[in-house]
Amino acid sequence: MSEKLKVGVMDITGCNGCVLSVAFNEDEVLDIFNLIDVQEYRFVSDPAGEKPQFDVVLMEGLVASPRDIELLKDIRARTKVLVALGTCAHTGCIPAYRKWTPKENLAHLQYDKFDDIKDVDPTPQDAHVKVDAVIPGCPPNRREILEVIKGLVLGKPYKPYTMPVCVECRRNGNFCLLDLNKPCLGAITVGGCFAICVNAGLECWGCRGQTADANLPTFVKMLEDKGFKREFIEERMRTFVGLKIPALKEVMAE
Amino acid sequence: MTKSITLEDITKIEGHAVLVLSGSDGKIEDCYLRAIEGSRYFEGLLVGRRYDEAYWISSRI
Numbered sequence: 627m628s629e630k631l632k633v634g635v636m637d638i639t640g641c642n643g644c645v646l647s648v649a650f651n652e653d654e655v656l657d658i659f660n661l662i663d664v665q666e667y668r669f670v671s672d673p674a675g676e677k678p679q680f681d682v683v684l685m686e687g688l689v690a691s692p693r694d695i696e697l698l699k700d701i702r703a704r705t706k707v708l709v710a711l712g713t714c715a716h717t718g719c720i721p722a723y724r725k726w727t728p729k730e731n732l733a734h735l736q737y738d739k740f741d742d743i744k745d746v747d748p749t750p751q752d753a754h755v756k757v758d759a760v761i762p763g764c765p766p767n768r769r770e771i772l773e774v775i776k777g778l779v780l781g782k783p784y785k786p787y788t789m790p791v792c793v794e795c796r797r798n799g800n801f802c803l804l805d806l807n808k809p810c811l812g813a814i815t816v817g818g819c820f821a822i823c824v825n826a827g828l829e830c831w832g833c834r835g836q837t838a839d840a841n842l843p844t845f846v847k848m849l850e851d852k853g854f855k856r857e858f859i860e861e862r863m864r865t866f867v868g869l870k871i872p873a874l875k876e877v878m879a880e
Numbered sequence: 881m882t883k884s885i886t887l888e889d890i891t892k893i894e895g896h897a898v899l900v901l902s903g904s905d906g907k908i909e910d911c912y913l914r915a916i917e918g919s920r921y922f923e924g925l926l927v928g929r930r931y932d933e934a935y936w937i938s939s940r941i
Contacts (some may be wrong), residue, residue, distance in 0.1 A: 639918035641940060642894040668891045690918025693896075720940050721920040732924035745919055764940060831936060861929075865937070 630663040638694040640687030644712030680705040688714040713764035722748040764833040787818030795821035814840035
């Protein structure tokens, strides 16, 4: 290999959990750093130089302030490939749920005393710039991040997982939480997470986004038959991926 | 003579912040950290949710 891939791991508004997930590959991290040239990774070290050019940038976070838009556009102009890292980058995650929260719940939290904190509508990255690939999940699976980096180094694009969470969940031998009357969204959610939540006995909240063939009307009806209220189902489905499921509105209107 | 040091977007922390220090004769008189990240309103998003949903949401702060 002639030249190493120039990589940046960056973030805009978010919890830095996705950026941390990259570093969680503790056993492989030295091998990765031998393969790629990390130009900027503010969470673990100072940047190598002023405004470097990148081949790949893994970008965490959603757009929630004018500064985020500025930063995102600047990075997009300096990189060949922009990978949205995590659910915030992909769908806006929980902060984007603000769209469905009553204004009076938020009013007392407006920090208008400080001039330098300004709000914009919480939006995923692809609402502002072109995103070349997505690593979903809140937090993203560290193995998947490895696979994506591997694919980029080898020049073979990583093929994202498209099956629902249930496939891996049943393979893990879990008891179905829907049978226990828990509102698990695994059946309509893209897997690849090894059903980590259900393995721990917790229901899936759908953080990785809905599958292309998710049958929403039937799924909503099934949850209703189990005794869950429409408002609750709507709230649950929107918490992580609300901005990416416009179809839900029509389903709920029926 | 008052001197001031500003560290723009400091590294190795969770989030984005600017550290501003000022003082004179080797003594710091004023020091503050300014968060420059967008607001996420987690406190407001939790209002009205079920108690067993709170830890799912607040763990994403």
